[in-house]
Structure formats: C-alpha cells, structure tokens
Amino acid sequence: MDVRVTNVRKEFDRFPALHDVSLDIHSGELIALLGPSGSGKTTLLRLIAGLEMPTTGRIYFGDTDASEWTVQQRNIGFVFQHYALFRHMTILENVSFGLKVRPRSTRPPANEIRRRAMELLDLVQLSGLEKRYPNQLSGGQRQRVALARALAIEPAVLLLDEPFGALDAQVRRELRKWLREIHDRTGHTTVFVTHDQEEALELSDRLCVMSQGKVEQVGTPDTIYDQPSSPFVFGFIGESSHLPVNLNDGDIRFGSLSLGQAAGPLSAGPARLFFRPHDVDLVDPGTGLNGAIVASRRVGGTRRVELDLGVGQLVEIDVPFDQPFNQSGAISFRPRRWQLFPAAERGI
Amino acid sequence: MGFTLTYFSLIILVPLLALAFRSAGLGPASFWIAASDARVLGALRVSFVTALIAAAVNVVFGTLIAWVLVRYRFPGRRIFDAVIDLPFALPTAVAGIALTAIYAPNGTIGALFAPLGWRIAYTPAGIVIAMIFIGLPFVVRTIQPILEEVSHEVEEASATLGATRFQTITRVLLPSLTPAILTGFALAFARGVGEYGSIIFIAGNIPFVSEIAPLLIYIRLQEFNYVGATVIATVMLLISFALLFAINLIQAWSRRRYGYGN
Amino acid sequence: MATKLTARRSRKTSPTSETPLVQGLLIALSLLFMGVILLLPLYAVFHEALIKGPGAYFAALLEPDAQSAIRLTLLVAAIAVPLNLVFGVAASWAIAKFEFKGKAFLITLIDLPFSVSPVISGLVYVLLFGAGSVLGPVLKSYGIEVLFALPGIVLATIFVTFPFVARELIPLMQDQGTGDEEAALSLGANGWQTFFLVTLPNIKWGLLYGVLLCNARAMGEFGAVAVVSGKIRGQTTTIPLQVEMLYNEYNATAAFALASLLALLALVTLVLKSALEWRFSAEIAAGNH
Numbered sequence: 008m009d010v011r012v013t014n015v016r017k018e019f020d021r022f023p024a025l026h027d028v029s030l031d032i033h034s035g036e037l038i039a040l041l042g043p044s045g046s047g048k049t050t051l052l053r054l055i056a057g058l059e060m061p062t063t064g065r066i067y068f069g070d071t072d073a074s075e076w077t078v079q080q081r082n083i084g085f086v087f088q089h090y091a092l093f094r095h096m097t098i099l100e101n102v103s104f105g106l107k108v109r110p111r112s113t114r115p116p117a118n119e120i121r122r123r124a125m126e127l128l129d130l131v132q133l134s135g136l137e138k139r140y141p142n143q144l145s146g147g148q149r150q151r152v153a154l155a156r157a158l159a160i161e162p163a164v165l166l167l168d169e170p171f172g173a174l175d176a177q178v179r180r181e182l183r184k185w186l187r188e189i190h191d192r193t194g195h196t197t198v199f200v201t202h203d204q205e206e207a208l209e210l211s212d213r214l215c216v217m218s219q220g221k222v223e224q225v226g227t228p229d230t231i232y233d234q235p236s237s238p239f240v241f242g243f244i245g246e247s248s249h250l251p252v253n254l255n256d257g258d259i260r261f262g263s264l265s266l267g268q269a270a271g272p273l274s275a276g277p278a279r280l281f282f283r284p285h286d287v288d289l290v291d292p293g294t295g296l297n298g299a300i301v302a303s304r305r306v307g308g309t310r311r312v313e314l315d316l317g318v319g320q321l322v323e324i325d326v327p328f329d330q331p332f333n334q335s336g337a338i339s340f341r342p343r344r345w346q347l348f349p350a351a352e353r354g355i
Numbered sequence: 356m357g358f359t360l361t362y363f364s365l366i367i368l369v370p371l372l373a374l375a376f377r378s379a380g381l382g383p384a385s386f387w388i389a390a391s392d393a394r395v396l397g398a399l400r401v402s403f404v405t406a407l408i409a410a411a412v413n414v415v416f417g418t419l420i421a422w423v424l425v426r427y428r429f430p431g432r433r434i435f436d437a438v439i440d441l442p443f444a445l446p447t448a449v450a451g452i453a454l455t456a457i458y459a460p461n462g463t464i465g466a467l468f469a470p471l472g473w474r475i476a477y478t479p480a481g482i483v484i485a486m487i488f489i490g491l492p493f494v495v496r497t498i499q500p501i502l503e504e505v506s507h508e509v510e511e512a513s514a515t516l517g518a519t520r521f522q523t524i525t526r527v528l529l530p531s532l533t534p535a536i537l538t539g540f541a542l543a544f545a546r547g548v549g550e551y552g553s554i555i556f557i558a559g560n561i562p563f564v565s566e567i568a569p570l571l572i573y574i575r576l577q578e579f580n581y582v583g584a585t586v587i588a589t590v591m592l593l594i595s596f597a598l599l600f601a602i603n604l605i606q607a608w609s610r611r612r613y614g615y616g617n
Numbered sequence: 618m619a620t621k622l623t624a625r626r627s628r629k630t631s632p633t634s635e636t637p638l639v640q641g642l643l644i645a646l647s648l649l650f651m652g653v654i655l656l657l658p659l660y661a662v663f664h665e666a667l668i669k670g671p672g673a674y675f676a677a678l679l680e681p682d683a684q685s686a687i688r689l690t691l692l693v694a695a696i697a698v699p700l701n702l703v704f705g706v707a708a709s710w711a712i713a714k715f716e717f718k719g720k721a722f723l724i725t726l727i728d729l730p731f732s733v734s735p736v737i738s739g740l741v742y743v744l745l746f747g748a749g750s751v752l753g754p755v756l757k758s759y760g761i762e763v764l765f766a767l768p769g770i771v772l773a774t775i776f777v778t779f780p781f782v783a784r785e786l787i788p789l790m791q792d793q794g795t796g797d798e799e800a801a802l803s804l805g806a807n808g809w810q811t812f813f814l815v816t817l818p819n820i821k822w823g824l825l826y827g828v829l830l831c832n833a834r835a836m837g838e839f840g841a842v843a844v845v846s847g848k849i850r851g852q853t854t855t856i857p858l859q860v861e862m863l864y865n866e867y868n869a870t871a872a873f874a875l876a877s878l879l880a881l882l883a884l885v886t887l888v889l890k891s892a893l894e895w896r897f898s899a900e901i902a903a904g905n906h
Contacts, residue, residue: 056515057632058511058514058515058631058632059631077632078511078514078515078632079514079515079517079518079519079632082517083515084515085511085512085515087508087511087512089506089508091506091508091509091511091512092509092512093509093512093513093527093531094531094613095530095531095533095612095613096530104513104516104518104526105516105517105518108513108516108517108518108519108522108526109517140612140613142612142613153512156512156516157515157516159516160516160517358704358707359704359707359708359711362700362704362707363704363708363723363726363727366704366772366775366776366779367726367729367730367776367779368726369745370741370742370744370745370776371729371741373741373744373745373750374737374740374741374744377744416647416650419643419646419647419650420647420650420651422643423643423644423647424647426634427640427643427644429644433891433895435647435648435651436891437887437888437890437891438651438655438656438887439651439655440887440890441655441656441659441883441887442655443830443833444830444833444837444882444883444884444886444887444890445658445659445837445879445880445883446836446837446838446839446856446857446876446879446883447735447837447839447840447857448837448839448857448858448860448861448876448879449662449837449857449860449876449879449880449883450658452662452665452860452864452869452872452873452876453658453659453661453662453665453873453876454658454661456661456665456869456873457657457658457661462661463657463661464653464657484654487654488654488655488658491654491655507633510632510633511632511633514632514633520632520635523633545732546732548734549732549733549734549735549736549737550734551734551735551736551839551840551843552735552839552840552843552857556861556864568734569734569735569736569737569840570736572734572736572737572740573736573840573843573844576740576743576844579748581743581744581747581749584740584743585740585744588734588736588737588740591734591737592733592737595732595733595734598732599725599732
C-alpha cells in the first residue's frame with residue numbers, strides 16, 4: 008500500500024509541530040523517519056496512523072483520501088516504544104485481540120484466530136510462550152509480541168515508534184536484524200521512527216531526515232550519507248567538520264590556500280565547506296591546511312585528531328593510528344571529498 | 356522501638372485479646388447457642404445484605420466517578436475531587452441525622468417517593484443509602500491512582516487493532532482495573548458492615564427487618580449481656596478478617612500476574 | 618481494509634477519548650450522584666440548623682449541656698491527637714528506618730481499627746474495664762473510673778484514630794530512606810539533632826496532613842465513644858453523643874445546630890487537606906484510606 012502525505016501541517020495548541028510536510032511512501036518499502044527529538048517524526052507517524060488528525064493537508068492510502076478515516080478504519084499496525092501490551096491478557100490473547108474485536112461479519116472463527124496467532128508467534132520466535140503474561144517476558148520478547156500483535160490484523164501499513172528505544176544495545180542490534188528479516192518475508196509497507204542514525208542507515212530502504220517540523224531530505228542511505236542536501240543533514244548523519252571558505256571564480260579558498268574547484272550554483276563570496284573526518288588526504292607540510300594538534304583520541308582502527316587551523320577554527324580529521332607526528336605537533340591535510348553550502352544557511 | 360510496641364500493645368492488642376479470651380472462654384456450645392439466636396442471625400443478615408447492595412452500587416458509581424475525575428476536565432473538577440473525602444471527614448452521627456432528614460417521608464428526597472408509597476428512611480433502603488454515603492470514597496480512592504497509571508498507549512494500541520472505544524473500555528481498561536475494583540468493593544463492604552453512627556438514625560431499627568449487627572451489640576451491652584455482645588462482635592470480626600485476607604490475596608495475585616496492584 | 622469514508626468521530630475527538638456528548642453525559646451523571654449522595658446531606662445539616670433562625674441556632678449552642686459537650690470534645694481531642702501523633706511518628710520511624718521481625722504484621726495491625734466496627738472498638742474496652750472484667754474492679758478500688766468516664770472516652774478515641782498519622786507517614790518515610798539521616802550522623806549530628814533537623818522537616822507536611830485527619834475523626838467519633846461513655850448528660854457526652862440525644866428527644870434544630878459545628882470542622886479539614894495536597898503533593902503520600 009502506497010501512503011502519500013501531502014502538505015500536512017499539525018498544530019498542538021497553536022504550536023506548530025509539523026510545517027507543510029509531504030512524503031511519498033512506496034508500497035513494500037521499509038522507510039525510517041530520522042531526526043532529533045522535537046523534529047516532528049513521531050507526530051508524522053501518529054498522523055499516518057490516525058492517532059492524530061492533521062490541522063491542514065491530506066493523507067492518502069493508495070489512491071483513496073484517508074484523511075478523515077478513524078484509526079480503526081485505517082487498518083494499520085502500530086508498535087509502541089514501551090510495547091503497550093495488555094497486561095491482563097496472555098501472549099496469545101494479546102496477539103489474537105485485533106481479530107477478536109472485529110465485527111461478527113468479518114471475524115474469523117475462533118480456531119482460525121488461534122491458528123493465525125500461533126503462526127505469528129512462531130514467526131516472531133516465541134512459540135511455547137503463548138500462555139505467559141507480558142510481565143513474565145523480557146523487554147525484547149515483549150516487543151516481539153507487540154509486533155506479532157500488530158501483524159495479526161494484516162495491516163495496510165506497519166508503523167513503529169522508536170521500537171527498540173527501550174531496549175539495551177545488544178538486544179537492539181539483534182532485533183534490528185530480525186525486523187529486517189521479518190520485513191523481507193512479509194513485505195509490509197513499514198515506517199519506523201528512530202533517532203538512532205546507525206539504526207536508520209542499517210535497516211531502512213530509504214530515510215526521511217526531519218528537523219524542526221520539516222523534512223530535510225529523503226533518500227537511500229547512500230544518498231543521505233554521500234550527498235547530504237543541507238548542512239543539517241551533513242551534520243546529523245555521520246561525523247563532519249566544516250570550514251568557512253571564500254569562493255572566487257569557482258576557486259575554493261581558505262585564507263590564501265586553494266582547496267579546489269567548486270562545481271554548482273553557488274556564486275562568489277563566503278560559503279561553508281563540509282567534509283567527513285575520514286575523507287582527507289595527509290599532505291606535505293605547507294601544501295595543505297596546516298593545523299596544530301589540540302587533542303587526539305583513538306577511534307577504532309584510526310586516530311581522530313582535533314586540529315586548530317589558526318584564528319580559533321577547529322576541525323576533526325582521522326589519521327592512521329600509527330601515523331608519526333613531527334616535532335611541531337602539526338599536520339597538513341586536504342579534504343578529499345566535500346560539499347559546499349551557503350554561509351548563511353541554518354545548520355550545525 | 357520499645358515505646359512503639361508498648362503503646363501499640365496497650366491500645367490495640369490487649370483490648371482485642373480481651374475480646375478473644377472472653378469469646379474463647381464461652382466454649383463452643385454456648386458460643387453457638389448465642390450466635391444462632393434468631394435475632395442475631397437476622398441482624399447479621401440485614402448488615403451483610405445491605406452492605407453487599409451498597410458496595411455493589413458504589414462499585415458502579417465509584418468507578419464512573421473515578422473515571423470522570425481522572426479523564427475529563429471540567430470546571431469545578433478539583434472541588435468535586437475534594438468532596439469525595441467528605442464521608443471520611445464528616446462525623447457519622449452528623450451524616451446519620453442529615454440523611455434521615457433528607458430521606459424521611461417529609462424530607463427533600465423522601466417527599467418525592469412518598470406519593471408513590473415508597474419509603475426510604477426507616478427501612479432497609481435507608482440503611483443502603485447510608486452505606487453508600489460512607490463507602491463511596493473507598494471505591495473512588497482505590498481506583499483513581501490505578502486509573503491514572505494506565506498508559507494512554509495501551510488504549511491507542513487497542514484502537515489501532517481495530518477495537519471500538521466501547522471494546523477498548525470493556526476489554527482493555529476495565530479488566531486492568533479489576534483488582535482495584537475488587538479491593539474497593541471489599542473495603543466499602545467491610546466499612547458498611549461495621550458502620551453504626553450514620554445508620555442507626557435512618558434505619559428504623561426494627562428487629563429482623565432493619566436492625567443491624569453493630570446496633571444489636573450496643574443493645575446487648577445496654578442490657579449488660581456481655582456474652583451476647585461478645586459473640587456478635589466475634590462473628591463480625593472473623594468475617595472482617597476474612598475480607599481483609601481476601602483483599603490481600605487479590606492484591607498479591609494481581610501483583611504477581613500483572614506486575615501491578617495497590 | 619476499511620473502504621467506507623464515513624468518519625463517525627469528529628476531528629476533534631482523539632481515539633482515546635469519548636465524544637463530547639458522552640463525556641458530558643458521564644460528567645453530569647457523576648456530579649448528580651455526588652450532589653445527591655455527598656453534598657445534599659452537608660447542605661441539609663446547615664439548612665436544618667438554621668431553620669428556626671439564628672436566634673434559636675445560637676441559643677442551642679450556648680445551652681450549658683452543649684457547652685459541656687464542646688469542652689469535653691476539645692479535651693478528648695487534645696489528649697488523643699498528641700498521643701497518636703507521637704506514636705505515629707515513632708511507629709513509622711521504626712517501620713521505615715529499621716528492619717525487624719514481624720514488620721509486615723505490624724503494618725497490617727496498624728490498619729486494624731479501620732476495618733473494625735466502631736461499636737466493637739468500644740466493646741473491647743467495656744470487656745477490659747467493665748463490671749465482669751479483672752482490671753475494672755481493681756482500678757475502681759483505687760478510685761479510678763475508666764468506663765463511663767473521661768479515660769474510657771479517650772482510650773476509645775485513641776483506638777479509632779490510631780492509624781491516621783502512622784499510615785500517612787510510613788510510605789513517606791520509606792520513600793525517603795535513610796540516606797539523609799546517615800549523612801547527618803556522619804557530619805556529627807546526634808540522634809535528636811538528626812530527627813529534629815533532618816527527619817522532621819522532610820515529613821512535616823505529611824505529618825500535618827495525618828494530624829488533620831486524626832483530629833477530625835477524634836472530634837467526630839460516635840460508635841466507639843457511645844459504647845464507653847454511658848452518656849451522662851453534661852458529663853460524659855461529646856458533641857456527637859449530644860447530637861444523638863437531642864435528636865432522639867425530637868429537638869432536631871438543636872441537634873443540627875451542634876452537628877453544624879462538626880460539619881464546619883469537616884469542611885475546614887477538607888479545605889486544608891486539599892490545599893496541602895495541591896501544594897505539597899510530592900511531600901504527602903497518596904492519601905488512601
């Protein structure tokens with residue numbers, strides 16, 4: 008099921024949580040809504056679910072305008088951060104709930120409901136626990152029950168709100184892989200909200216990066232990481248450093264040093280150059296950006312050093328951990344890949 | 356520590372032990388004779404039946420009131436929330452004469468029913484009214500904190516699964532409140548059975564019809580029939596303890612199974 | 618997949634709430650029930666008390682037996698409340714800060730007076746000090762009357778008001794743990810200094826709250842006191858007993874006039890209690906009775 012969000016605005020007590028948001032979700036894809044807290048990602052998810060109604064704008068399920076549908080009519084599967092399981096019901100009763108509350112005309116017979124619930128428990132690898140109560144399960148198990156419960160109603164769209172947010176790192180990584188497998192097997196259109204970029208990059212087909220109630224960029228993990236469309240996205244996804252530069256006839260200059268040729272629409276004048284700490288080449292002293300080492304720490308297989316380029320301009324770059332430093336404690340480097348943004352633009 | 360236990364023993368334990376000894380001193384035969392006296396059985400029946408009805412009414416309205424106070428915002432909500440405690444604060448004798456004035460055939464509400472030939476004061480119905488008055492806060496105050504704890508997410512989850520609002524309330528919310536409702540019921544019931552001050556004015560106190568067990572204890576004492584009084588008191592205490600025990604079981608069970616309770 | 622476009626819910630109603638109409642009906646039903654069951658009796662007290670005008674009202678209050686009942690009630694509360702205050706603090710201190718055998722049992726027993734009929738609470742003292750008892754005649758030979766006298770009334774009042782302070786403080790002190798006290802002791806404070814400078818300020822609002830409830834009950838207790846007082850007019854009748862006697866003598870206006878004093882006390886108690894709850898809710902354990 009395709010879902011289209013068009014020009015949606017949402018206000019809470021006159022305070023806008025979403026400004027004019029549009030997003031096309033393709034049938035069968037796994038898409039992540041990624042952003043810092045307060046970016047509006049959960050609000051967008053709840054609007055798709057029908058748990059909130061947009062102030063203006065429309066939401067389409069397929070070709071049908073679903074904006075006025077109640078949450079019950081939308082037939083979505085929703086998984087909450089804190090599971091929201093029914094504590095007085097067994098695991099089996101939790102999973103069967105959505106089928107049992109259907110009106111008599113569309114409700115499957117009792118044995119069919121049971122069969123389907125057991126099948127789903129098998130899918131989420133919880134066979135044998137159907138008689139337990141939620142209280143008797145671990146956090147990871149509870150979240151798998153919540154997913155089975157959401158899948159039981161054969162939802163048009165599966166929506167997950169920070170599904171792994173309450174779990175510890177180890178369980179979170181396992182469930183992440185497992186969610187991808189379930190998605191590949193069942194093929195549900197899936198939207199999940201996260202503030203964890205690693206999770207979003209690893210798990211999703213596409214990402215929708217949000218900030219301050221707006222969509223910053225939508226794209227595949229590669230696009231988002233390699234071609235961030237705004238300083239915010241560049242800063243939010245992955246590591247980044249930036250420099251104030253001047254454009255002069257397509258020449259990018261930091262002080263008197265030329266860093267390369269600018270391609271693109273930016274006109275002459277001040278701009279900002281963003282690069283990743285690992286996208287740099289170390290060069291002979293005097294042929295690149297010279298910086299005094301302010302701090303250095305070991306990050307995995309490399310060493311991250313903080314350099315002072317003079318006039319208080321600090322950047323971070325990665326160097327091989329066995330890189331010998333010269334006596335002066337200075338390093339020369341040139342960014343290998345970069346992105347230019349206008350100087351005035353909002354961002355980090 | 357020493358002071359605590361001494362004071363506690365003097366005030367609570369010694370008197371209760373005195374009751375137990377007196378009662379045990381009777382021997383089973385004479386205890387049974389005194390306990391199976393027709394008027395005693397009648398009074399116990401009146402007390403327990405009316406308390407049962409009142410507690411049932413209080414469960415329905417107490418749950419509704421707790422719901423309204425927790426979930427809805429309306430002008431005066433805090434004042435009504437405070438008013439719930441009135442029966443805790445208003446002395447029972449005051450409540451008793453006030454209720455009698457209202458429900459007597461010439462009272463504000465009594466006059467509404469008098470033309471229909473229905474009498475409330477001086478009948479078991481009056482006893483039920485008084486027990487509703489004193490029992491209501493027990494139900495409301497037991498359910499309120501549990502209802503406040505129920506997360507909105509659970510209701511949203513139910514709605515996303517297709518449940519109507521009515522199904523969410525009856526299948527998700529009320530079952531999760533069941534332990535609290537049962538506890539509130541037991542507390543209101545226990546209080547109703549033991550209540551004296553607010554009932555004796557409105558009850559009419561006709562033996563076998565509207566004479567409650569605590570009043571019969573009082574009458575026996577006035578007659579210096581200490582044996583009779585002790586026996587009724589012992590029977591009532593045993594039933595109250597059984598109730599308290601039941602409350603503890605409900606709470607232990609709900610804690611074990613659902614991980615919550617109060 | 619639902620294909621109907623009919624939105625039965627308005628856009629304003631969230632899926633976890635009821636329609637405004639249903640809300641309105643439920644609120645109206647609740648308020649009606651509370652109005653009839655709780656507020657009407659309160660109104661009736663003042664209405665009946667003033668039915669013959671303020672002159673009769675004040676005459677009833679100034680009548681010598683009424684005056685003596687008021688004095689006795691104040692005296693009983695003045696003895697019972699401080700005793701239960703001291704005990705309540707001591708008991709909750711012991712329960713919250715120390716581990717000992719039978720602690721859970723003690724907590725259960727503290728609540729006992731709540732679940733015992735007030736008439737039975739009075740009865741146990743009659744059995745203990747009455748004519749057929751061991752203690753009664755012994756004390757009588759020393760000239761000490763317990764039953765049908767002030768000591769009996771005070772004892773019965775203490776019994777029924779016993780749990781109020783303790784059960785307000787126990788959860789509060791358990792929550793606060795022993796960290797503050799240990800810090801004070803490690804800084805060189807002695808036991809009493811620790812109690813007055815550290816423990817007491819932490820519990821003062823909860824304590825006030827418990828005392829308030831304890832006092833309201835002490836002044837208004839009827840069943841237990843009725844059994845032990847003997848109802849000697851002008852001597853052993855507290856306000857509630859005097860109300861009963863006047864009422865049974867068909868002097869309803871005077872009965873309601875005295876009752877209105879207790880109703881006022883109840884109102885003041887409720888107002889103070891609510892004010893405390895709103896301002897210091899964090900420092901007062903959830904008020905469950």
